[in-house]
Amino acid sequence: MAKKKERTYEKDVIGDGIHSIRKVIEPPKEPSNHRMKYALIGMSALFLILMLVLPLIVVISNALRDGWNTYVGAILDEYTIKALKLTVAATLCAVVVNTIFGIFASYLLSKFYFRGRQLLATLIDIPFSISPVIAGLLFILTFGNVGWMGEFLKSNGIKIVFAVPGVILATIFVTLPFVFRELFPVMNSQGKDEEEAAALMGAGGFTIFRKITFPHIKWALMYGVILCTARAMGEFGAVSVISGHLRGKTITLPLHVEILYNEFHTTAAFAVSSLLVILAVLILIARNIVEWKRK
């Protein structure tokens, strides 16, 4: 059907000049186009439902399968609350460090030209290409008993590995490039003319940043912070390696889910997961609002 249509099309182009010009201005709508369209939309919808939506429904339905009281019990459990507190603390630290690093690094790489600029950009991206398990291992090899800083830390009574600082460091490591990744393209495409003009007129560094650079990157910064939050609260591999699984001390929410699941408290594991699902949905909504505002 489609082929036939196209063949007449070709004749139009070669044969009747005026007719073909009309066709160029108004491309005809083909019925096969619609069939293709609905087939592709159907495939996409099926893929998304099977891969993304069903897992969410599984979490919610399993969390509630033993009734509301069991659900509330699992969430208000002492260890769940402690895990939630550590997750929030680690996420906050990651967001703060990320924001500071992201702003300085993207300012440096977009407003100044220097030797090694490309290399620096590549180095900043390293945490993205490293497996989270290896990220955790790096900190054990640095600060653990086997690490070269282990002796020094031990004699000073500082504990990083299998303690809260390690969990926070690992979370910061895996999320480090997020804000930079969002800010850099925006600052780079904005160029540096406005900043140079302001500097010529005698504005100080902080004033230039606050009055000129910041208004351009406001939404990109929000976007980066949202992505960083999502990754930080859900980080599992790196934290799992370095936390040592000390219940009530170094357990974050995702680790708590793992422990409950491995101890066959499946309903409780899904109940705690549902908390994380709610947070994930909130993050998605926030992401879409920010993206809409940016446009």
Next chain:
Amino acid sequence: MIPGFGLSMGVTLTMLSCLVLIPLASIFLCAGQLGIREFLKIVTGGQVVSGYVVSFSCAFFAAVVNAVFGMILAWVLTRYDFPGRSLMNGLIELPFALPTAVAGISLTYLYSDKGWIGALFDKVGIRIAYTRIGITIAMIFVGIPFVVRSVQPVLEKLDRQYEEAAMLLGAGRGYTFFRVILPELFPALLAGFGLAFARGIGEYGSVVFIAGNIPYETQIAPLLIMAKLEQYKYADATAIALVLLLLSFVLMFVINSAQIYMQKFSK
């Protein structure tokens, strides 16, 4: 001259060194203490090699599936208008926002022989959870946003005139797609493929539950590192990690070079 060069350089380098470069140097330092013979003995052990094979083959298949479906999703989201389009668009980042451990236990439940989808396949004699198929599915889950979000912006910017010209000149719909549109999208598609591939190789949280950890069958490389750490075999873990690290750097380098080469070649 804009002020702030010294300050931003100082802050960036200090933070980067303390948080990334110094810890990264530790792995080379530790591996250096091993000695080449011992190192080779660890990384060529049967279980370790099978771990690399499982990780790379499953991540590769997952990235291929993601490239196909990611392309279709990006196409549907940019070219068609239908009710629920913005909801669909908003859902793409879900694997990114959902903690991997949650995705892991949920996918395991769904695809185990008692789960909603797993039971259907079990009747035909196909087991998904605790096999390599399960690992691949978990990797598809974590990788899909990378392909969609790489291709989508390029597809949005693509000038529709080329396709219209191709069609007017008599090219069929399929011919136009493969010869006119796809070459334009290919670098972005390859970048998305590379990111999804790399993510799949390193992925731990969502895979560990569905993999079942059967030696020589479903043991992925990150899981091997974890197992060695639990036995306090730090040297083994370091050696396995170093090879995995180098392999993923090589992979990223190859894909980046291919992308740069194609962009030059097409211009």
